[in-house]
Amino acid sequence: MKYNRKQQKTPLLIGIAILIAVLIFTGYMLHPKKQSNGESEAVIQSMEDLVPYFGMEQDTSTGLGRDPLVSMSINDVDIVGAIEIPSLNLRAPVADKGISKKYFARWKSGSPVKGRFCIAGGRNDVFSRLTKGKPGETVAFTDMDGVRYEYTITTQFHLKKWDQADYDLMLYYRTDEDTMFVLACTKAR
Numbered sequence: 132m133k134y135n136r137k138q139q140k141t142p143l144l145i146g147i148a149i150l151i152a153v154l155i156f157t158g159y160m161l162h163p164k165k166q167s168n169g170e171s172e173a174v175i176q177s178m179e180d181l182v183p184y185f186g187m188e189q190d191t192s193t194g195l196g197r198d199p200l201v202s203m204s205i206n207d208v209d210i211v212g213a214i215e216i217p218s219l220n221l222r223a224p225v226a227d228k229g230i231s232k233k234y235f236a237r238w239k240s241g242s243p244v245k246g247r248f249c250i251a252g253g254r255n256d257v258f259s260r261l262t263k264g265k266p267g268e269t270v271a272f273t274d275m276d277g278v279r280y281e282y283t284i285t286t287q288f289h290l291k292k293w294d295q296a297d298y299d300l301m302l303y304y305r306t307d308e309d310t311m312f313v314l315a316c317t318k319a320r
Contacts, residue, residue, distance in 0.1 A: 171234040183277035196278035198244040212274040243280040254304040282316035
């Protein structure tokens with residue numbers, strides 16, 4: 132009986148192709164996905180050039196920043212700073228009050244100097260992994276003067292009325308018309 136070399140190689144090639152596909156898929160699933168899009172990434176890049184010490188580890192602020200926050204127009208969007216949660220691989224620009232853009236967080240109220248600082252974001256874009264934040268993890272906000280405020284995640288909860296919450300920093304998104312998911316933080320140190 133004659134063996135065809137093509138017939139012998141076919142199962143081996145199929146097996147190798149399946150193994151490669153599984154490895155690629157596994158690598159894709161394990162690799163953390165960065166939350167961003169081109170426009171918000173471009174703003175972050177500009178901030179790295181324009182904002183002193185942006186993205187650099189430094190001592191936490193003791194209230195040296197300005198209140199109210201200073202806004203700077205970058206790529207036609209008024210920006211007050213950037214929010215970072217390293218454990219969630221989140222780094223996003225924070226737009227000024229009243230501005231709503233996909234993949235941008237939004238300053239809603241309060242300030243990093245006085246407290247009750249509220250930053251909103253989209254449930255399905257910039258804050259899509261907010262529920263994965265765990266107590267003890269670090270959150271940082273850098274304003275347009277380069278002052279970095281570091282926070283520690285304290286808790287997470289659902290909230291209907293703001294007067295029921297009093298934390299230094301509250302990151303949130305709406306879960307429905309009446310309720311918000313909140314990641315609550317206290318100032319570090």
